[in-house]
Amino acid sequence: xxxxxxxxxxxxxxxxxxxxxxxxxxADQPLAVLRSLDAVVRRARATAVPSVIVDVLADxxxxxxxxxxxxxxxxxxxxxxxxxPTVRPAA
Numbered sequence: 001x002x003x004x005x006x007x008x009x010x011x012x013x014x015x016x017x018x019x020x021x022x023x024x025x026x027a028d029q030p031l032a033v034l035r036s037l038d039a040v041v042r043r044a045r046a047t048a049v050p051s052v053i054v055d056v057l058a059d060x061x062x063x064x065x066x067x068x069x070x071x072x073x074x075x076x077x078x079x080x081x082x083x084x085p086t087v088r089p090a091a
Contacts, residue, residue: 026067
C-alpha cells in the first residue's frame with residue numbers, strides 16, 4: 001500500500017485502500033491499511049470535510065458499514081477535482 005500524501009490528490013491511494021477494505025473486515029486489516037486509514041482521517045480533519053463524517057470513520061465503536069460509508073464520502077470529497085482543501089485554523 002502506498003503512503004498517504006497530505007498535499008497531493010491521490011486517487012490511487014484511495015483506490016488501493018478501498019480495495020483492501022473490500023477484501024476483509026476492518027478488524028482484520030493489516031497495520032499498513034489501518035495507518036493509511038488514519039492518514040485519511042488526519043487529512044480530512046485538516047481540511048473542510050464535515051467533522052461528523054470524519055468522526056464516524058475515526059470511531060472504531062461505530063458500525064463497520066457506517067465507517068465504510070464515511071470513508072467513501074471522505075475519499076470522494078478529498079479526491080474531487082472541485083474540492084478546495086481549505087485548511088482549518090489551529091484551535
